[in-house]
Amino acid sequence: MYPVDPNIDIDIGDKSNVSGLQRSQDLQMPAGDIPARECDVFPMSELGIQADQKINDVLPSPSQYSAPFTSCPSNFPTQLKHIKTCTSASDYSYFRPNPTISNRTGSGRQGTRGCRLWEFLRNLLRDSRFNPSYICWENEAERTFRIVKSKELATLWGSKKGNAKMTYEKLSRAMRYYYKRKVLAPVLGKRLVYSFGPRADLTL
DNA sequence: TTATGCTTTCCTGATT
DNA sequence: AAATCAGGAAAGCATA
Structure with missing residues:
Protein backbone atom coordinates (compact mmCIF):
# COMPACT_ATOMS: atom_id res chain seq x y z
CA MET A 1 0.00 0.00 0.00
CA GLY A 108 -6.11 21.12 -25.67
CA ARG A 109 -4.15 21.73 -22.54
CA GLN A 110 -3.51 25.42 -22.83
CA GLY A 111 -0.84 26.97 -20.73
CA THR A 112 -1.42 24.63 -17.89
CA ARG A 113 1.61 23.46 -16.11
CA GLY A 114 0.33 20.07 -15.21
CA CYS A 115 -3.01 20.98 -13.79
CA ARG A 116 -5.44 23.86 -13.52
CA LEU A 117 -6.13 25.18 -10.10
CA TRP A 118 -9.88 24.64 -10.20
CA GLU A 119 -9.35 21.04 -11.35
CA PHE A 120 -6.94 20.53 -8.52
CA LEU A 121 -9.55 21.78 -6.05
CA ARG A 122 -12.23 19.61 -7.61
CA ASN A 123 -9.99 16.59 -7.36
CA LEU A 124 -9.21 17.24 -3.72
CA LEU A 125 -12.93 17.32 -3.03
CA ARG A 126 -13.16 13.84 -4.52
CA ASP A 127 -10.30 12.52 -2.44
CA SER A 128 -10.94 11.33 1.08
CA ARG A 129 -7.36 12.14 1.94
CA PHE A 130 -8.24 15.84 1.67
CA ASN A 131 -11.99 16.04 1.99
CA PRO A 132 -13.02 17.03 4.59
CA SER A 133 -9.69 17.68 6.31
CA TYR A 134 -8.32 20.27 3.84
CA ILE A 135 -11.33 21.21 1.80
CA CYS A 136 -14.95 20.15 1.99
CA TRP A 137 -18.30 20.68 0.40
CA GLU A 138 -20.34 23.42 1.97
CA ASN A 139 -23.31 22.48 -0.17
CA GLU A 140 -22.49 20.07 -2.92
CA ALA A 141 -25.82 20.56 -4.65
CA GLU A 142 -25.05 24.25 -4.87
CA ARG A 143 -21.46 23.53 -5.82
CA THR A 144 -20.15 25.51 -2.87
CA PHE A 145 -17.09 24.39 -0.99
CA ARG A 146 -15.12 25.53 2.01
CA ILE A 147 -11.39 25.71 2.37
CA VAL A 148 -10.60 24.23 5.74
CA LYS A 149 -6.83 24.51 5.91
CA SER A 150 -5.87 27.45 3.77
CA LYS A 151 -2.19 27.37 4.54
CA GLU A 152 -1.88 23.64 4.03
CA LEU A 153 -3.92 23.82 0.87
CA ALA A 154 -1.53 26.39 -0.55
CA THR A 155 1.42 24.21 0.35
CA LEU A 156 -0.24 21.32 -1.39
CA TRP A 157 -0.88 23.38 -4.51
CA GLY A 158 2.68 24.58 -4.41
CA SER A 159 4.02 21.08 -4.16
CA LYS A 160 1.94 20.07 -7.13
CA LYS A 161 3.35 22.94 -9.14
CA GLY A 162 6.85 22.56 -7.84
CA ASN A 163 6.62 25.89 -6.11
CA ALA A 164 7.65 25.91 -2.48
CA LYS A 165 6.81 29.60 -2.18
CA MET A 166 3.10 29.24 -2.76
CA THR A 167 0.87 30.91 -0.21
CA TYR A 168 -2.84 31.15 0.30
CA GLU A 169 -2.64 34.83 -0.62
CA LYS A 170 -1.34 33.91 -4.05
CA LEU A 171 -3.56 30.89 -4.47
CA SER A 172 -6.61 32.98 -3.63
CA ARG A 173 -5.59 35.65 -6.13
CA ALA A 174 -5.62 32.98 -8.80
CA MET A 175 -9.04 31.90 -7.58
CA ARG A 176 -10.35 35.46 -7.84
CA TYR A 177 -9.22 35.60 -11.43
CA TYR A 178 -11.67 32.76 -12.01
CA TYR A 179 -14.62 34.98 -11.12
CA LYS A 180 -14.61 36.79 -14.42
CA ARG A 181 -14.42 33.53 -16.33
CA LYS A 182 -17.26 32.04 -14.28
CA VAL A 183 -15.19 29.10 -13.21
CA LEU A 184 -15.53 30.13 -9.59
CA ALA A 185 -17.71 32.61 -7.75
CA PRO A 186 -17.42 34.05 -4.28
CA VAL A 187 -20.04 33.19 -1.71
CA LEU A 188 -21.17 36.41 -0.14
CA GLY A 189 -20.42 36.90 3.48
CA LYS A 190 -18.61 33.62 3.94
CA ARG A 191 -14.88 33.58 4.26
CA LEU A 192 -13.00 30.71 2.64
CA VAL A 193 -16.15 29.62 0.83
CA TYR A 194 -16.40 29.60 -2.95
CA SER A 195 -18.66 28.05 -5.49
CA PHE A 196 -17.91 26.43 -8.79
CA GLY A 197 -19.32 28.44 -11.64
CA PRO A 198 -20.95 27.23 -14.85
CA ARG A 199 -17.59 26.98 -16.55
CA ALA A 200 -16.31 24.40 -14.10
CA ASP A 201 -17.33 20.96 -15.24
CA LEU A 202 -17.46 18.78 -12.18
CA THR A 203 -18.37 15.69 -14.13
CA LEU A 204 -14.99 15.33 -15.79
C1' DT B 1 7.76 33.89 -33.44
C1' DT B 2 3.83 35.76 -31.59
C1' DA B 3 -0.55 35.52 -29.23
C1' DT B 4 -3.00 33.68 -25.65
C1' DG B 5 -4.25 31.29 -21.38
C1' DC B 6 -3.32 30.46 -16.72
C1' DT B 7 -1.31 31.56 -13.31
C1' DT B 8 2.43 33.79 -9.96
C1' DT B 9 4.12 37.63 -7.71
C1' DC B 10 3.61 41.98 -5.63
C1' DC B 11 0.94 45.51 -4.19
C1' DT B 12 -2.56 48.90 -1.82
C1' DG B 13 -6.39 49.07 0.66
C1' DA B 14 -10.73 47.24 2.79
C1' DT B 15 -13.13 43.97 5.74
C1' DT B 16 -13.88 40.50 9.34
C1' DA C 1 -3.87 41.88 15.28
C1' DA C 2 -4.03 38.52 11.95
C1' DA C 3 -6.52 36.49 8.13
C1' DT C 4 -8.97 37.13 4.41
C1' DC C 5 -10.85 39.54 0.37
C1' DA C 6 -10.60 42.63 -3.89
C1' DG C 7 -8.40 43.73 -7.89
C1' DG C 8 -4.63 46.34 -10.66
C1' DA C 9 -0.26 45.64 -12.76
C1' DA C 10 3.23 43.06 -14.59
C1' DA C 11 6.02 38.97 -15.30
C1' DG C 12 6.64 33.94 -16.10
C1' DC C 13 5.78 29.83 -18.49
C1' DA C 14 3.73 26.58 -21.71
C1' DT C 15 0.91 25.82 -25.64
C1' DA C 16 -1.42 26.91 -30.04
Missing part, protein backbone atom coordinates in the same frame (compact mmCIF):
# COMPACT_ATOMS: atom_id res chain seq x y z
CA TYR A 2 1.24 3.42 -0.84
CA PRO A 3 1.80 5.87 1.97
CA VAL A 4 -0.95 8.39 2.37
CA ASP A 5 1.13 11.33 1.37
CA PRO A 6 -0.47 14.15 -0.59
CA ASN A 7 2.83 15.12 -2.11
CA ILE A 8 3.51 11.85 -3.80
CA ASP A 9 2.98 12.14 -7.48
CA ILE A 10 4.38 10.41 -10.43
CA ASP A 11 6.90 12.78 -11.84
CA ILE A 12 9.21 12.48 -14.78
CA GLY A 13 11.78 14.38 -12.81
CA ASP A 14 14.72 15.79 -14.69
CA LYS A 15 13.71 16.59 -18.23
CA SER A 16 17.21 17.07 -19.48
CA ASN A 17 17.43 13.69 -21.09
CA VAL A 18 13.84 13.48 -22.18
CA SER A 19 12.84 14.35 -25.68
CA GLY A 20 9.30 15.17 -26.52
CA LEU A 21 8.34 16.24 -23.02
CA GLN A 22 8.47 19.71 -21.62
CA ARG A 23 8.43 19.68 -17.88
CA SER A 24 8.28 17.25 -15.04
CA GLN A 25 4.90 18.54 -14.02
CA ASP A 26 3.45 17.46 -17.32
CA LEU A 27 3.25 13.97 -16.01
CA GLN A 28 2.27 14.38 -12.44
CA MET A 29 -0.68 12.48 -11.23
CA PRO A 30 -1.82 11.38 -7.83
CA ALA A 31 -0.61 8.08 -6.55
CA GLY A 32 -2.21 5.97 -3.96
CA ASP A 33 -5.38 4.05 -3.85
CA ILE A 34 -7.15 6.27 -6.31
CA PRO A 35 -9.16 5.12 -9.29
CA ALA A 36 -7.19 5.62 -12.44
CA ARG A 37 -9.81 7.95 -13.78
CA GLU A 38 -8.96 10.36 -10.97
CA CYS A 39 -5.73 11.16 -12.68
CA ASP A 40 -6.07 14.87 -13.10
CA VAL A 41 -3.18 15.59 -15.38
CA PHE A 42 -1.89 12.78 -17.40
CA PRO A 43 -4.27 10.69 -19.47
CA MET A 44 -4.11 7.17 -18.17
CA SER A 45 -4.38 5.86 -21.68
CA GLU A 46 -0.95 7.27 -22.35
CA LEU A 47 0.41 5.20 -19.54
CA GLY A 48 -1.29 2.11 -20.80
CA ILE A 49 -3.54 1.95 -17.78
CA GLN A 50 -7.13 0.91 -18.17
CA ALA A 51 -9.85 3.15 -16.85
CA ASP A 52 -11.05 0.64 -14.30
CA GLN A 53 -7.63 0.02 -12.85
CA LYS A 54 -6.28 1.74 -9.83
CA ILE A 55 -2.83 3.16 -9.69
CA ASN A 56 -1.93 0.60 -7.08
CA ASP A 57 -2.88 -2.08 -9.55
CA VAL A 58 -0.30 -1.05 -12.06
CA LEU A 59 2.53 0.32 -9.99
CA PRO A 60 4.52 -1.77 -7.57
CA SER A 61 4.41 -0.91 -3.93
CA PRO A 62 7.49 0.82 -2.53
CA SER A 63 8.41 -2.32 -0.63
CA GLN A 64 8.92 -4.12 -3.89
CA TYR A 65 12.02 -2.18 -4.69
CA SER A 66 14.64 -1.23 -2.21
CA ALA A 67 16.10 2.20 -2.52
CA PRO A 68 18.26 3.26 -4.10
CA PHE A 69 17.64 1.70 -7.45
CA THR A 70 18.37 2.85 -10.94
CA SER A 71 16.43 0.60 -13.22
CA CYS A 72 12.80 0.30 -14.01
CA PRO A 73 11.15 -2.45 -11.98
CA SER A 74 10.14 -5.29 -14.26
CA ASN A 75 6.50 -5.07 -13.30
CA PHE A 76 6.19 -1.46 -14.29
CA PRO A 77 4.15 -0.60 -17.32
CA THR A 78 6.50 -0.61 -20.26
CA GLN A 79 5.59 2.99 -20.93
CA LEU A 80 7.26 4.04 -17.71
CA LYS A 81 10.97 4.24 -17.30
CA HIS A 82 12.81 5.06 -14.18
CA ILE A 83 15.22 7.94 -14.57
CA LYS A 84 16.14 8.93 -11.09
CA THR A 85 17.79 7.08 -8.29
CA CYS A 86 15.41 6.74 -5.40
CA THR A 87 16.98 7.40 -2.06
CA SER A 88 13.99 6.99 0.20
CA ALA A 89 10.59 5.43 0.26
CA SER A 90 9.03 8.81 -0.33
CA ASP A 91 11.12 9.25 -3.43
CA TYR A 92 9.77 6.20 -5.16
CA SER A 93 7.63 8.05 -7.61
CA TYR A 94 10.09 9.46 -10.11
CA PHE A 95 9.33 7.88 -13.39
CA ARG A 96 8.86 8.96 -16.91
CA PRO A 97 6.91 7.58 -19.79
CA ASN A 98 8.34 6.57 -23.08
CA PRO A 99 8.35 9.81 -25.11
CA THR A 100 7.58 7.89 -28.26
CA ILE A 101 4.28 6.87 -26.76
CA SER A 102 3.42 10.23 -25.29
CA ASN A 103 1.84 12.41 -27.92
CA ARG A 104 0.50 15.62 -26.54
CA THR A 105 -0.46 17.38 -29.72
CA GLY A 106 -4.06 18.41 -29.91
CA SER A 107 -4.63 17.72 -26.26
